[in-house]
Amino acid sequence: MKIQVNARNRAYHFQAHDKEQMLFAGLRSGIDLPYECSTGTCGTCKARLIDGKIYDPWPEAPGHKYCKNELNEFLMCQCVARADCTVEVGNFVYTMDPGACLPRSFFGVIRATRMLTPDVMHLEIELDNPQNFDAGQFVVMEAPGVTGFRGYSMVNFERDAKKLEFVVKKKPGGGLSQWLFDSGSIAGRPVDLCGPLGHATFFPNVKKNILCIAGGSGIAGIISILARASQEQYFNEYRGYVFFGVRTAKDSFFLDELEGFVRQFPERLQVTVVFSEEDAPASLKQAHPDLLFGTGFVHDVAAQAMDGKYQNIRAYLAGPTPVVDTALRTLIVKGKLTTDNIRYDKFS
Known part of the structure; x- marks a missing residue:
């Protein structure tokens, strides 16, 4: 189907495959359509149908509360075109930078899981074809028999990745998380x-000190950023500050991995x-002498901790919306950071 998107600055044209969500079709074509969660919750990808059929x-997606039926508004991350369509968005829209990792649909098989805490799982998925992504990005996942997508940030970082690693938080009423946690052995599924997807990406050519603030499972994308920075020996020249928040010590995870990064760059990370x-x-402090701990x-x-240290900073935020x-x-x-020096993706 042919799709025309009228933005505030210009019109764009692209093709959508059968049963392909309009948002993903546009992004796949290199058009940076507006979105945040891309899973039907935040409403950022809201558009107005001018002509065509979708x-x-x-229809029960939470983000529909931001759409007005009388204005023919819909969520691009959910809806698929049934005919050629013309739609309108209230944003300025631009094409993606040359060399950007364009999203595509692909297939994976769950190969391994392990519990990090009683309600947090590490998930490893083998891919049908190698996948490129930038540190800090995420994918949306859908399982057979579960309605709707769910977004998860990659923990690992490598080019032409043959597997992706994720952190999944068990959420009451969460369709996909319940499927992952309550279906017994899911290896091979x-x-x-x-x-x-996502805008909270790290590139070494940013040439700034980096500040990362993450809550809970939001640490996944930060681990990916630290992996990329470590591979490039980024902290030999620039400083890194990471703050990882959870409720209690029993809720913490990835402390060995975080400490491993610090030990590589003890002077600057x-x-x-x-x-x-x-x-x-005290036992946790003794077990992880190269980590710092705080309360609040x-x-x-x-x-x-950052008072007086915000000069030449690029910040990355991750975790629950609050x-x-x-x-x-x-x-x-x-x-006093400007918004162009703060990167985040909200998982509503």
């Missing part, structure tokens, strides 16, 4: 994926693990 496979509901146990909300601990929103305000108000 089908919505998930197939999943559909689309990506890479600093990682602080923050517990909101307790002080760090992760954005407050980060603000105190964590991202409060950290964003802190960086703008206290850190």
Whole structure:
């Protein structure tokens, strides 16, 4: 189907495959259409149907509350074209930079899982074809019999990756997370994926100190960023500050991996693990002598530690929406960072 998107600055044309969501078709064509979660929750990809016919496979998606039926508004991340369509978005839209990793649909098989905490799982998926992505990006995943996509950031980083690694948080009522946690052995199960997606990407040519603030499973994309930076020996020249927030010590994970990065660059990389509901146990501090620990909300601990250190900073935020929103305000108000130096993707 032929799709025309009228943006505030110009019109774009692209082809959508049968049963392909309009958002993914546009992104695959190198057009940077507006989106955040890309899973039907945030409403950022809202558009208005001017002409044509569309089908919505998930009319119960939470993001529909941002759409007005009387204006023919719909979510591009959910709807597929049933005929040639003309749609309108209220944003300025531009083409992606040359060399960008364009998203595509692909297939994977779950090969391994392990529990990091009682409600957090590490997931390893073998791909049908090698996949390129940038550090900090995510994909959306769909499992047979489960309605809707769910977004997960890659933990690993490598070019032509033959496998992807994820961190999954169990959420009450979450269709895909319940399928992953409650279906017994899921090794060998197939999943559909689309990506890479996301704007919270790290490139070594940024040539700035980096600040990462993550809550819970949001640490996944930050691990990918640290992996890319370490491969490039980035912290031989620039500094890195990482703040990882969870509720209690029992909710923490990836501490060995984080400490491993610090040990590679002890002079320039600093990682602080923050517990909101307790002080760090002495035994945990002894087990991880190269990590720092704090108590409180992760954005407050980060603000105190970063006082006077915001010069030449690029910040990356990840985690639940409240964590991202409060950290964003802190960086703008206290850190005086401009929005072009803050990168984040919200998983609503």
